[in-house]
Every structure is written in structure tokens, then in C-alpha cells.
Amino acid sequence: MSAYLDNAATSCPKPEPVYQAVERFMREVGATPGRGGHRREEEAASIADEARAALAELFHAPEPNGVAFTMNATQAINMALKGLLKPGDHVITSSIEHNAIWRPLKALEQRGVAVTAVPCARDGLLDPADVEAAIRPETRLIAMLHASNVLGTILPVAEIGALAQRRGIPFLLDAAQTAGACPIDMGSMKIDLLAFAGHKGLFGPHGTGGLVVDPGIVLDTWVEGGSGTESAPVTMPEKLPMRLEAGTQNAGGIAGLLAGVSFVLEQGVEKIRQHELELTALLIEELCNAPGLTVLGPDDVSQRTAVISVTIEGYVPEQLAVVLDQVFDIATRAGLHCAPQAHLTAGTLKVGALRFSPGYFNTSDEIREAADALKSIL
């Protein structure tokens, strides 16, 4: 018996072409986009451009050049928040954010940016009217996650995007948990800035992620350095993506990410979501009668991603995760999941929770085995 149920942290395994693409890139291409006047450099650049095009297609982004690569979602979020917000500005977020948004906002607060965290219900659900009510004349940004990595709750992004646009406020979406796993349409959801992780639902390697920037948004740079082209000026180029990509990028990782995104496009996000939702519903059904067990997040499975966090009276989540791992070879994640705000909202800040996060490659049998393993421990 064994199962990897920690896909909300990083997906594993990856589709076979991802491993092949990384190996091929490292062995046969090896060069860095924009650095070199030779065919290997041209191939590296065209792989990165193909990856931008695939991501733009997946997210219905205005243009591929708006996709700037980063190491992860956290860097993309920092790039957006710190590139946009100035002292005196106001930003609206939610009460269930990951530290990837929460900590940079708290740092910005120290520098004179006002922050409002709109309260979500215990299950993470958020009323867009509360977001609208929080708007002030100096509100410069609405920045929120698409889905909670603790509760699985999906926020009403299209409604929030529409109201942000109506009020002339840019909208930054943290799609770390949903890119590749839920449909995202930057156009119809009125998303101006989209931060994504490459290593989760997009099946890329670690060290991949990015920020998709609408051409109408100009961000101050947060890192300056070599941009490959336009080297003479002392400032970073105006043009995207070079403006936001200082220094040598993770070109091998991006080759793997291209293979991962291509896999998502081939399978189709709806099919991936359907499978993950079936596994989610199955796990909840298998666990719901376990003594003292509470499933966090919304009851309605269609309002969730494939994240099932539970608390169990009388048990410490970390200890359960250790026994699941060491006795049953089942990988889960326990604790606060880098999201104390979500646990505060759910009332689980003191104990944390045990999180199962199935992915596209998990099977119903693995889910049943995981549920049986947990019940046998209890």
C-alpha cells in the first residue's frame, strides 16, 4: 500500500514527457534564452516562448509575452504586490490567504500600505458584496487566492473580478492551487495579474512558476539585472517579459513546465477537475463516519478543489501524518500549511489539520486505502 496525497504542495508523479523534456533540455540544448548567438540559444528561447504561449492559451491571457517566469508562485505574488503598491495605497485581500500573500502584505503594511482582509466564513466561503463594501477611494489592488490550500474552498473569482473592473481596481489572483486543476479565464474573470505555481497542477518541476501580466498594468521592477537583450540602459527594459525576468531563468525547468502544460491542455482541465472531484467526494464519503473527525471546508464538493483537511478529536495531526507515512507509506501534510490565516478562519489555528490532497494520477483504490489506514489508526 502506498499513495502520494500531497499534491497541493507539489504534484508527484509528473507525466512522463516532463521528465523527458527536462533531461533532453539539459543534455541536448543546455543554453540560456537571450544569452548567446547560436542555435542552442535559439532553441532554448523558442522552448521558453512555446511555454509562454501554452500558458497564455491555458489561462486565456491577453498575450504570451505577458507571462514572466519566476521560481514559484510566491515570487510572482511578491513581484505583483511590490511592483504595484506604494505607501498610502490600500489593498483588499481575504481572511484565508496563504503566507505567500499574507506575509508580503504584512511587510508592505510596515511601509505604509493599508491592508483589509475581508472575513470569510468558517468554511472559507466569501461574499463578493463584502469585498465591494471594503473598497475605499485609495484602494489600489484586490489580491486573493483562487482556492484555499487548507479548506479547498474556491472563491467567487468571476464576481470579484467583475466588481474590481467596475470600480477600476486591478485584480491579482493567486492561482497556486488552481492552475491546471480548475478553469481559469483571465478575460472573462477580469484578472489583471495571475500568479501561478508551475510545480503543482501544471506538473512542472520545482523552481517553476510565473506571473501573467495584462498589458495595461505597469509594474515597478523588484529585481534588476541582466535581461539578455537591451543591455545598454541602466534600467530594466520596458517590454515584457524581459522587464520582470532579471538574471538567468530556470530554462530546464521551463522545458519541463512546457511539457506539463501541454499535458494539461491535451487532457483538458475539465477532465482533470472531474477526476480530482470524484476522488475528493470519495475520500470525504469514506471518512465522514470516522469517530471525532471533522472535514474542513464547504460541504458542497463543487465549491472545492481536491484538498481535504481534517481534524480528529484527541489526535495531533502531525502524529497521524507520521504514522500514515511510516506505517502505511501514505504521504499527507499536517500542521498549518503555511496558511495560519485560513486556520484562524476555520477555528483550527491551535491544532492545525491533517491534509489529504489527491491529484490526477491518484486512483480510487488509493483513496480507499488512505481512508482505511486512517480509520485503522483511530
Ligand SMILES: Cc1ncc(COP(=O)(O)O)c(C=O)c1O
Ligand atoms: C494558495 C497558495 N498560494 C501560494 C502558494 C505558494 O506557492 P509556491 O510554493 O509555488 O511559492 C501556495 C503553495 O502551497 C498556495 O497553496
